[in-house]
Amino acid sequence: xxxxxxxxxxxxxxxxxxxxxxxxxxxxxxxxxxxxxxxxxxxxxxxxxxxxxxxxxxxxxxxxxxxxxxxxxxxxxxxxxxxxxxxxxxxxxxxxxxxxxxxxxxxxxxxxxxxxxxxxxxxxxxxxxxxxxxxxxxxxxxxxxxxxxxxxxxxxxxxxxxxxxxxxxxxxxxxxxxxxxxxxxxxxxxxxxxxxxxxxxxxxxxxxxxxxxxxxxxxxxxxxxxxxxxxxxxxxxxx
Amino acid sequence: xxxxxxxxxxxxxxxxxxxxxxxxxxxxxxxxxxxxxxxxxxxxxxxxxxxxxxxxxxxxxxxxxxxxxxxxxxxxxxxxxxxxxxxxxxxxxxxxxxxxxxxxxxxxxxxxxxxxxxxxxxxxxxxxxxxxxxxxxxxxxxxxxxxxxxxxxxxxxxxxxxxxxxxxxxxxxxxxxxxxxxxxxxxxxxxxxxxxxxxxxxxxxxxxxxxxxxxxxxxxxxxxxxxxxxxxxxxxxxx
Numbered sequence: 001x002x003x004x005x006x007x008x009x010x011x012x013x014x015x016x017x018x019x020x021x022x023x024x025x026x027x028x029x030x031x032x033x034x035x036x037x038x039x040x041x042x043x044x045x046x047x048x049x050x051x052x053x054x055x056x057x058x059x060x061x062x063x064x065x066x067x068x069x070x071x072x073x074x075x076x077x078x079x080x081x082x083x084x085x086x087x088x089x090x091x092x093x094x095x096x097x098x099x100x101x102x103x104x105x106x107x108x109x110x111x112x113x114x115x116x117x118x119x120x121x122x123x124x125x126x127x128x129x130x131x132x133x134x135x136x137x138x139x140x141x142x143x144x145x146x147x148x149x150x151x152x153x154x155x156x157x158x159x160x161x162x163x164x165x166x167x168x169x170x171x172x173x174x175x176x177x178x179x180x181x182x183x184x185x186x187x188x189x190x191x192x193x194x195x196x197x198x199x200x201x202x203x204x205x206x207x208x209x210x211x212x213x214x215x216x217x218x219x220x221x222x223x224x225x226x227x228x229x230x231x232x233x234x235x236x237x238x239x
Numbered sequence: 240x241x242x243x244x245x246x247x248x249x250x251x252x253x254x255x256x257x258x259x260x261x262x263x264x265x266x267x268x269x270x271x272x273x274x275x276x277x278x279x280x281x282x283x284x285x286x287x288x289x290x291x292x293x294x295x296x297x298x299x300x301x302x303x304x305x306x307x308x309x310x311x312x313x314x315x316x317x318x319x320x321x322x323x324x325x326x327x328x329x330x331x332x333x334x335x336x337x338x339x340x341x342x343x344x345x346x347x348x349x350x351x352x353x354x355x356x357x358x359x360x361x362x363x364x365x366x367x368x369x370x371x372x373x374x375x376x377x378x379x380x381x382x383x384x385x386x387x388x389x390x391x392x393x394x395x396x397x398x399x400x401x402x403x404x405x406x407x408x409x410x411x412x413x414x415x416x417x418x419x420x421x422x423x424x425x426x427x428x429x430x431x432x433x434x435x436x437x438x439x440x441x442x443x444x445x446x447x448x449x450x451x452x453x454x455x456x457x458x459x460x461x462x463x464x465x466x467x468x469x470x471x472x473x474x475x476x477x478x
Contacts, residue, residue, distance in 0.1 A: 137395055
């Protein structure tokens with residue numbers, strides 16, 4: 001891993017995508033300041049995964065911000081609403097999913113902006129992906145560019161041009177299979193990551209939510225062995 | 240107060256400016272959904288003031304979001320750094336003040352965006368003011384417009400044009416005296432508000448921090464009696 005002294009804040013959820021982004025930023029020579037959130041998600045295993053990924057990939061610093069998005073309700077990820085299972089890909093993308101958390105990327109990027117301002121980072125990396133989640137407006141390149149414009153007007157370093165801020169979304173046009181191939185080449189241990197919307201307390205994936213289905217398909221298409229730990233009771237239904 | 244059924248999210252700090260904005264939004268016929276933050280600020284009297292203001296002005300709903308900005312350190316409002324006292328106005332605006340919290344407006348607006356999305360509000364009001372705080376990049380009209388553009392790309396209602404979002408900053412070009420005159424005409428009880436960066440536990444203002452000095456000057460220039468409760472030990476030094 002090359003290290004040039006330049007710093008980046010990388011949003012790290014503990015999932016497959018953001019782990020890959022940490023590895024990509026690292027490979028590009030950034031000192032990675034990873035940022036995760038305890039935001040009222042039902043499953044703290046995500047944060048355990050984020051910590052393991054941060055350690056495996058050797059980040060410079062890892063901070064966990066506390067905030068409570070349950071206040072606004074409305075998502076299966078933060079409220080007590082059932083996670084949909086075994087849906088077709090058409091059904092997944094037909095509408096804004098129940099797992100959508102209002103304005104989540106906007107909120108997460110805003111904390112990343114604060115972290116960048118304090119740490120002196122000139123880049124923020126986010127693992128959004130337009131292909132797999134076409135239903136989320138805040139996963140599109142147009143949104144990311146508008147966020148970058150706003151961010152450069154929000155801070156003194158941005159306004160003066162002394163340290164213009166870039167929002168990098170390197171996965172935005174990649175398929176899940178491409179992401180997995182890229183991360184595998186960079187040494188990401190995907191066995192540490194968790195994508196499942198409905199894992200058990202031991203961090204084992206359900207194998208049937210939208211996120212599990214997309215992840216399985218990604219490993220299959222990448223021709224990479226899937227190291228995910230699945231819950232035994234669901235094993236017989238695995239696709 | 241006219242009520243037309245349209246909803247607005249209004250950022251409410253418990254200070255003089257945001258109380259005025261609540262009254263202005265109310266006067267324009269909005270159902271006000273007020274949003275305050277427990278963000279690791281040293282003084283919870285701010286939130287007590289926000290609750291009193293929300294009650295006095297009869298908002299439709301008042302939510303308090305929990306988040307911890309102390310994580311990033313660096314501000315006298317969240318860390319144990321002394322608040323500067325008795326500075327000249329030139330000194331106040333010469334540099335980014337020690338009371339600056341990194342990316343705070345960006346973070347607060349992002350939570351307001353989540354709240355607007357869930358409540359169906361088409362407007363977000365924020366009490367930023369370019370004249371009094373020229374040192375903050377995120378208090379300028381250019382920043383507010385860029386935030387609005389980004390916000391309209393972040394949500395489905397914005398992207399589809401079904402419910403375009405407006406960020407309103409009605410105080411942006413007003414002097415403190417104008418703000419006080421406007422709020423007084425709309426029935427704001429400024430005795431409930433607190434602007435001080437260094438109040439005592441009873442919510443009495445120090446009278447000497449930048450915010451107290453600007454507030455005092457505002458009341459003086461507006462020709463309105465200052466209802467602020469000051470700490471007794473500082474009374475003899477009041478300007």
